[in-house]
Amino acid sequence: MTATIHLSAHGLRKTYRRGKTEIPVLHGVDLEIEHGEMVAVVGSSGSGKSTLLHLLGLLDAPDRGLIVLDGERIDNLPERKRVELRHRVFGFIFQFYHLLPELTALENVLLPHMIRHSVLGYYYRRAALTREAAALMERVGLGDRLHHRPAELSGGEMQRAAIARALMGRPAIVLADEPTGNLDPSTGQGVWNLLRDLNREREVSMIVVTHDHELARRADRVIRLDAGRIQEWRHAAAI
Numbered sequence: 357m358t359a360t361i362h363l364s365a366h367g368l369r370k371t372y373r374r375g376k377t378e379i380p381v382l383h384g385v386d387l388e389i390e391h392g393e394m395v396a397v398v399g400s401s402g403s404g405k406s407t408l409l410h411l412l413g414l415l416d417a418p419d420r421g422l423i424v425l426d427g428e429r430i431d432n433l434p435e436r437k438r439v440e441l442r443h444r445v446f447g448f449i450f451q452f453y454h455l456l457p458e459l460t461a462l463e464n465v466l467l468p469h470m471i472r473h474s475v476l477g478y479y480y481r482r483a484a485l486t487r488e489a490a491a492l493m494e495r496v497g498l499g500d501r502l503h504h505r506p507a508e509l510s511g512g513e514m515q516r517a518a519i520a521r522a523l524m525g526r527p528a529i530v531l532a533d534e535p536t537g538n539l540d541p542s543t544g545q546g547v548w549n550l551l552r553d554l555n556r557e558r559e560v561s562m563i564v565v566t567h568d569h570e571l572a573r574r575a576d577r578v579i580r581l582d583a584g585r586i587q588e589w590r591h592a593a594a595i
């Protein structure tokens with residue numbers, strides 16, 4: 357990880373095509389994310405919030421426009437480099453956790469990272485990564501749930517495990533798509549507060565999509581997507 361990181365998007369456009377049907381979604385999005393900043397993304401359903409996260413995290417490519425990381429254009433890299441950069445720089449958190457049901461919580465945090473970085477056979481790195489995963493589980497409040505399977509965890513606990521998984525390897529930027537969307541309000545608030553605390557203590561930038569405007573106000577900045585563009589951004593009242 358570099359000492360500081362700066363991500364920006366310039367004129368991002370995206371249209372989905374299904375057969376003859378075209379679904380224009382983003383019409384020229386400009387965005388800057390400073391190192392260690394937490395940015396909430398709000399906007400009505402279908403306004404393109406998930407699409408924007410997918411483009412920023414190199415899960416999909418824009419039709420036009422640029423994504424720049426620390427002065428280097430990254431949206432047009434060859435696929436192998438995109439994957440490598442994605443694994444090194446970004447952590448992802450999803451609304452429905454995406455935990456593998458047959459693995460324990462600790463294995464869910466550890467194994468995707470080990471597989472992505474091809475360290476399954478390396479005993480010493482494996483031991484160090486296991487310690488990192490256990491420490492992250494402890495930090496998110498799941499120190500006594502290491503060997504539970506997802507079906508044995510509550511929704512809030514599953515999301516906490518997913519947060520620990522996203523932080524493995526110290527990514528510089530976490531992209532979270534409605535991380536509280538499947539949780540009751542007080543559990544969602546706890547998960548949001550945890551993200552905010554981790555954002556500050558680890559200086560990890562976070563871009564978090566949410567429908568909850570009260571939670572969004574607790575980010576450093578709120579941007580609203582509407583009609584395929586960023587219609588508004590403002591500094592939120594930090595708590």
Ligand SMILES: Nc1ncnc2c1ncn2[C@@H]1O[C@H](COP(=O)(O)OP(=O)(O)OP(=O)(O)O)[C@@H](O)[C@H]1O
Pocket residue numbers: 372373374379381399400401402403404405406407408
């Ligand atoms: N892979 C795809 N192929 C075709 N259309 C898509 C695809 N992904 C998204 N869309 C369409 O693009 C539009 C924007 O979708 P997106 O998921 O980015 O919106 P969103 O703001 O995240 O919505 P929500 O708040 O409901 O999750 C929607 O109309 C959706 O149906």
